[in-house]
Amino acid sequence: MADDTTINPDTDPASPSQEVEAVQQSTEQTAPQAVEQPTPQAAPPEPSIAATLVIEAEPQNGEGGEWELLLGKLRQWLDQNELNNLWAQARKPVTILAGLVGLLLVLRVYSAVLGALDSLPLVPGLLELVGVVWAVRYGIPKLLRSSERERLLGGLHQxxxxxxxxx
Incomplete structure (x- = not known):
């Protein structure tokens, strides 16, 4: 005899297979009619990276390669005589920059020489003494007389x- 009573899962313990059947039946009853969905179009192929890359050294179709193209453009640029114009425009800044670099080098060498002399004992004091002796012996007599002073300044100006x- 078949039992028409419904099984209440909260109150009656049931076997797992009965529970699965009940869930399947309830989903079949509540499932809406399947709506026909449009089939997706074929997706574009994924980009891939080539395993090897072959670069030919010689062009096969007779045209020049990149090197020949570069040389051709370089020859064309040199034929336009732009190099002389560029050098004429850049001569003054390059000269100033070279002078500044030269001055910097001279100052660095001069500073190194003075630093080396300053590190030696008695040398700074002796150099000061030599400077004072020179100023007294040669500088003061030439600066005291106006005729000597004018002759000295004229010689410096020349x-x-x-x-x-x-x-």
Whole structure:
């Protein structure tokens, strides 16, 4: 005889297979009618990385490669005489930059020499003494008399003009 009573899972213990059947039946009853979904179009292929890359050294179709193209553009640029124009424009800044670098090098060497002399005992004091003796012996007599002073300043002015090239 079949039992028409419903099984209450909260009150009656049931076997696991009966519970599974009950869940399947309830989902079949509550499941809506399947709506036909459009089939997705074929997805584009995934990009892949080539395992090997072959670069030919010689072009097969007779055209020049990158090296020949670069040389051709370089020759064309040199034929346009742009190099002379660029050098004319950059001459002054390059000269100033070279002068600053040279001055920096001279100052560094001069500083190193003075540092080496300063580290020796008695040398700084002896150099000061030599400077004072020179100033007293040669500088003061030439600066006391006005005729000697004018001759000294004229000689310095001539030397400066000769150095600058405006003789």
């Amino acid at each position: 030397s400066w003009k000769a150095f600058r090239g405006k003789d």
